[in-house]
Amino acid sequence: MNTEDGLDPALADTAAELSGVLAARRLSPVRRRELYARAVAMAEGRSGLPRWRGLSAERWLPAAVGGAILAAAAGAAIGVAVTRGRRQQHALAA
Amino acid sequence: MAHRTATELEEERRQILAAQRDRAAFAPLYERYVDHIYSYVYALTRNKEQAEDVTAATFAKAMAELPRFEWRGVPYSAWLYRVAANMVSRERRRPGWIELQPHLIADPTDPGDTVEARDRAAGVRAAVAALPRDQRQAILLRFGGELRNREIAEIMGRSEGAVKLLTFRALTALRHRLGAPLPAERRLRAQR
Numbered sequence: 253m254n255t256e257d258g259l260d261p262a263l264a265d266t267a268a269e270l271s272g273v274l275a276a277r278r279l280s281p282v283r284r285r286e287l288y289a290r291a292v293a294m295a296e297g298r299s300g301l302p303r304w305r306g307l308s309a310e311r312w313l314p315a316a317v318g319g320a321i322l323a324a325a326a327g328a329a330i331g332v333a334v335t336r337g338r339r340q341q342h343a344l345a346a
Numbered sequence: 347m348a349h350r351t352a353t354e355l356e357e358e359r360r361q362i363l364a365a366q367r368d369r370a371a372f373a374p375l376y377e378r379y380v381d382h383i384y385s386y387v388y389a390l391t392r393n394k395e396q397a398e399d400v401t402a403a404t405f406a407k408a409m410a411e412l413p414r415f416e417w418r419g420v421p422y423s424a425w426l427y428r429v430a431a432n433m434v435s436r437e438r439r440r441p442g443w444i445e446l447q448p449h450l451i452a453d454p455t456d457p458g459d460t461v462e463a464r465d466r467a468a469g470v471r472a473a474v475a476a477l478p479r480d481q482r483q484a485i486l487l488r489f490g491g492e493l494r495n496r497e498i499a500e501i502m503g504r505s506e507g508a509v510k511l512l513t514f515r516a517l518t519a520l521r522h523r524l525g526a527p528l529p530a531e532r533r534l535r536a537q538r
Binding site: 265 | 376381384385388398403407470474485486490492517520521526527
């Protein structure tokens with residue numbers, strides 16, 4: 253409750269009650285994230301800011317995991333190709 | 347959220363500067379204020395969906411306007427409240443806006459509260475909702491947003507004296523309508 257603004261002392265208990273009853277409602281963490289994502293999307297639409305800057309955790313995490321899987325698969329494919337190539341060379345040499 | 351000290355305001359100024367350089371740094375500001383803005387808009391609209399829409403739109407505008415935001419030594423929430431209030435006013439002028447009468451307002455309540463405390467809290471919210479719009483806004487910003495008269499005056503575009511008068515009249519009306527609050531121990535249950 254504000255006290256430094258010169259509130260009438262006779263109304264102080266009503267003011268205290270209001271402070272309690274009107275205290276902020278808490279949104280659930282999921283709802284907070286959803287509203288943030290909506291706000292980011294709306295802000296991008298409004299300002300034309302690049303999309304990557306507004307990526308929230310729940311969006312960049314799957315993208316990062318997907319990227320890592322893709323990189324590992326590409327590495328494995330290259331490894332297999334190199335090994336096959338070497339075997340063929342050995343076979344030809346023999 | 348109590349009144350800010352000079353140190354807290356300085357920290358907020360730095361957060362805003364950081365967010366102006368990199369919008370990813372806006373998240374702490376959002377986290378700090380989202381519940382307050384949502385509560386404020388909900389108290390004005392009495393509608394969960396509208397409150398969520400306006401809250402998201404308020405923060406979208408905040409992000410979009412961030413590069414042009416100028417620090418003026420008052421909490422960032424003052425700017426957010428003003429944007430939210432303007433959006434609610436605009437929405438009200440649109441066709442299809444339905445404002446519930448105070449006696450129709452049902453608030454989600456904590457099942458742990460006593461019936462008496464729940465009824466009292468609902469009565470207080472309904473009495474606030476029945477106040478004239480300016481008085482209601484002053485009360486919500488002061489006791490819900492915990493802002494100073496100076497900051498409320500800036501949001502409402504009124505003088506500090508006018509805000510004091512609005513608050514005094516609203517408190518007097520609420521006291522007259524509601525009577526004395528519950529004794530402290532029962533009120534604490536109502537506030538949880």
